[in-house]
Amino acid sequence: MPHLLGLDVGTTNTKAVVYDLEGRVCAEASAPTPLREESPGLATRDPEAVYRTVVDVIRRAAAQAHPAEVLGLSISSMGESGAPLDARGAPVYPIIAWYDRRTLAYRQWWQSHFGDDRLFAICGLQPGHIFSLNKIMWLRDHEPAAYQRLRLWLSVSDYIAYRLCGAAAMSYPQACRTMAFDLRTLDWSAEVLGAAGVSPEVFARPVPSGQALGTLRPEAAEACGLPRSTVVAAGGHDHICAAIAAAVTQPGPVLDSIGTTEAAMAVIDRPRTEPAVRALGLSCGAHAVPGRYYLIGGLLGIGPLVSWLVETLMHLPPDAEGYAALTEAARESPPGARGLYLLPFLAGAGSPEQDPRATGVLLGLRLHHTRGDIARAALEGVCYELRRLLESLNSLTGAPESVLRAVGGGARNPFWLQLRADVTGRVLEVPEGTERAALGAALLGGVGAGVYPSVEEAAASAYRAARAYRPDAAAHREYSARYEGTYRRLHQAALLVQAE
DSSP: OOEEEEEEEOSSEEEEEEEOTTSOEEEEEEEEOOOEEEETTEEEEOHHHHHHHHHHHHHHHHHHSOGGGEEEEEEEEOSSOEEEEOTTSOBSSOEEOTTOGGGHHHHHHHHHHTOHHHHHHHHOOOSOSOSHHHHHHHHHHHOHHHHHHOOEEEEHHHHHHHHHHOOOEEEHHHHTTTTOEETTTTEEOHHHHHHHTOOGGGBOEEEOTTOEEEEOOHHHHHHHTOOTTOEEEOOEEHHHHHHHHTTOOSSSOEEEEESSSEEEEEEESSOOOSHHHHTTTOEEEEOSSTTOEEEEEEETTHHHHHHHHHHHHSOSOSSHHHHHHHHHHHHHSOTTGGGOEEEOOBTBBOSSSOBTTOOOEEESOOTTOOHHHHHHHHHHHHHHHHHHHHHHHHHHHOOTTOOEEEESGGGGOHHHHHHHHHHHOOOEEEESSSOHHHHHHHHHHHHHTTSSSSHHHHHHHHOOEEEEEOOOHHHHHHHHHHIIIIIHHHHHHHHHHHHO
16 A cells, blocks of 8 residues: 655654655654754754754654555655755755744844844745845854855755755755745745845755656665665645645635644735734735745743643642643633733734734733632633634634634644634634644645645545534623733733733
């Protein structure tokens, strides 16, 4: 039976999963993604160690299935990290973690020297320090010896593809996370790179996700335990791969990825990079489906907020037992948490108003409130913010009744999902399986190997909803009254106070 392999090189773990052609898991293996914490906020990865980890998990997953039947593979990874390589393809410096803070000063540099609106008009990105081009500029300014040897920058997923098949290319979704990619030309921006003083030759040729790059090199095939005929296809950013696996490939359904950040992503038919879109805190990028784009926004620090609640309120570690205890405490509190409201900005505000200075706010606390009320108020606050984000997306897409397809760690908790449905008024579907980024990558491998005629058809063939959460009409009316009557005013007042 033919199989496909999806690889997800994540911030924490690297996973290899073997699937059948209908997206069902046949075998899997995982290992921690190598990371070196240099100091608080500074972290790097050894490119060779990352590749060895990839080879290890592929070999272990393939050994559990029928490796000779693996037709194609592709890779999903974090978006902004990259491997800087010399003319022979050897690393000149470690991979700088996507969240690493050494590039913070470049956010201000771009605002001063280029302008946020112009940058957004070209790249579709909100101002930030994490993007690949900032890491390249940092190398130039702080590691000149390494920069002088730099000839090629590849995102992590594209670097792994390069090591496996020898072809240097960067998928459109990964190119969108460099801050050097023009969404309208689907090529590197001479204007942006000219301002940065970086040659466009540093970047590999941009290609659509799912494009076949070649077959496995003999030494890679032997190390991975796969046939040399296995096709390696261009992959993508983890959110985009998850969207493929959730069949969010055309206007309508919205991806709700619930993890460290809760991201909502909607598909559109043309780039939207006007100032009004930037003002909503959204970013725009090229989808894996040719001719399609996406709008995405995020609620910051949602995963850490839940962990903080578990540790602070329940005095438990943030594990399965701790999350279950928090859920039960919140369940004991009635809808509305007895008049308690919490703004969930413990890690700053994301979309629609980006403000790293924003802080959490607890309003209405009285002596009768319990830790369950605080827990419920926090979870309701997250749902209110998700509703605000969805309203921003709806103002651009015009799809108010679109279904949400929930993926990520938070999509495993029925209570949280029903709460999202009740607050937003949307139906939430949860797909079968948990490793959506790996499945999306495997489907791209299938497109590259000719198993599927298109990304959309690949997604449709593998998507099955395991469960749907429908809003309770009475609960939605009650939450809407609280949202419109108190929460929005609290939100506006808190941001005004914190801005002073």
